[in-house]
Amino acid sequence: MTDEPIIGETTRIEVKKSKENTKRRLISVILICAMWEIYGRWLNSPLLFPSLSETIVALVNKIGSGELISAGWHSIATLTKGYLLGVGLAFVATTLAMSSRFARELLETLTAMFNPLPAIALLPLSLIWFGLGEGSIIFVIVHSVLWAVALNMNSGFRSVSPTWRMIGQNYGLSLIRFVYLILLPGAFPSILAGLKVGWAFAWRTLIAAEFVFGVSSGSGGLGWFIYNERNQLEIPNVFAGLVTIMLFGVIFEYGLFRTIENRTVRRWGMQMDDR
């Protein structure tokens, strides 16, 4: 019968598939770790390329001493402020862009102009405008997040199915409610992609900015930690810093973005599952 929904079976298959997937991912991680360890031992030069075990020892030490924790916390705090501000501005700008053709073209021009401009190129200016401190870093993070997210959000809004638009108009929704009730959920797959890209951009910008000047209000972030340890030629500690950034990346990807994805676009059947 064509009239029977197919949910039960698909869910079971999906669960099985995702278990297999996790297994495959774990195997690849273990393989990479093994190669790292073997190469590190073979090279036997912790100053150039410490092995995995040396990195783990450094990581544990630096976590134990609290340095990595305070640096990590510092980075995350700055990052979150800049990221949320950037996403918020992108949302306001894209909503305004929906109100008229002129506003949309303005946003598209601005995005085309500023999106390719590396955030770090603005840092010297930012230092003059906002001084030596968190404000400058937040400014460059906002710059790196805003345009990437706005670009995705805008193209997402524009590709929302014309039928859904007509439905929104049919019910006589105001612009704000139209954006909130139709465009935002309708464009959610590309908005989510934009949020992920923005998150990655924010990290890159943050670490680069901290290399240029890391210490603000007494403590530095992960970029500053890496820079400092390199100056002291504590390369295993440098690796520990890099691994920390990667761990944050994995935690946010699987802990946050995947969870959002599973509860929204996957559940709604708006994202084809490649698993």
Add this chain to the structure above:
Amino acid sequence: MIISDQAPLLQLRNVNLSYDTHQGRVQATDKISFDIFLKERFVLIGPSGCGKSSLLKAVAGFIHPSEGSIKLKGEEIKGPGPDRMMVFQEFDQLLPWKTVVENVMFPLVATRRFEKSEAHHRAMACLSKVQLAKYADNYCHTLSGGMKQRVAIARGMTMEPDILLMDEPFAALDAMTRESMQDELLALCKEMNFAVMFVTHSISEAVKIGTRILMLSANPGRVKGVVLTNSATGSEATDLVHEIGQSLFGNAGGRCD
């Protein structure tokens, strides 16, 4: 069936629709006039390019006539509104981020006509009418095409509009599902107190669904004639299908793609 002493629900007078292309302005319809009365099932039929879907969209308020007037209950139509609910052909007309019942509730809540609990109550009542109450909490992508169209019809009815606008709602369904959906729609219409404006390119569907059929010719769309079906069934219906096919295309074909 025509109740002439009653004021028309919907009134079109000399409606010209046109749209702009790269080659310039193209006229879709030429001076279309007709009336639709309450409880009527008014079917527009004609070949591609006769402007039947454009006429429906103009009544919905999505496009504006370049000339002529469209009046609902004596008032000029200025834009889209929930007094004219639209059912589309596409299966993606349901919002995938909402469950079945949330989709049906959506117009009630979005127009702030009812509180959430009252809207839920009404939506469930409409879903029972289309036999989908037990799927109320499913997300729409788990439904079959026929079920999706039934949800869309339920969503249209729950608003109790003046007129339900249907743009080839069954065209993308397989033949068997289409038959049963047509029967279901007819049963629903008997209970309802509104008019239906139905666009199709299938003559047999027009005869089955409609109480009155408006035939259009193409390029640009002009009124070719109006047929009363008098709920014809059996051989009467077959004759009617033949007759409409003759006057539209000069052949006896049941379809006119």
